[in-house]
Amino acid sequence: MRTIIFIIFFSLITSLNYTAQAQADLAILEKNVNIRAKGLIHELNTSKDTLILKSETLITKIYSVSMNYEREVDLNINKRLVKIPLNQLSKGKHVFVAVQSSMRIVFVIKILRDDEEMLLAIADDDLVVKQ
Numbered sequence: 001m002r003t004i005i006f007i008i009f010f011s012l013i014t015s016l017n018y019t020a021q022a023q024a025d026l027a028i029l030e031k032n033v034n035i036r037a038k039g040l041i042h043e044l045n046t047s048k049d050t051l052i053l054k055s056e057t058l059i060t061k062i063y064s065v066s067m068n069y070e071r072e073v074d075l076n077i078n079k080r081l082v083k084i085p086l087n088q089l090s091k092g093k094h095v096f097v098a099v100q101s102s103m104r105i106v107f108v109i110k111i112l113r114d115d116e117e118m119l120l121a122i123a124d125d126d127l128v129v130k131q
Helices: 002-022
Strands: 027-030 040-044 050-066 073-085 092-100 103-111 119-121 127-129
Antiparallel strands (some): 050 073, 119 127
């Protein structure tokens, strides 16, 4: 009887661990909580691979500075809704700046993994790393 309980417990624990690893997020958003920044809604989509910016006023420019002091995103736009894919950003911390007329709203996105590190299932037995 103890063996059966141990097998059930072990299979339950390993299945929970597998699902937790399979659903790792690509990014974490640290929002700007300043009262003056409430006009810009900045969120990640449900799969956390796209940044969504919404505003009542025009967003004129968006840029980001990575940990290596490189601008990986540098967009001149004049829109109220912008969607920026995050899968091309390098792993690490990125400081984003959204420019609206004379105001600059700063927030942080942390990229947790590269797309190159993702495992792709080819068959049930074989796993390969995307190059």
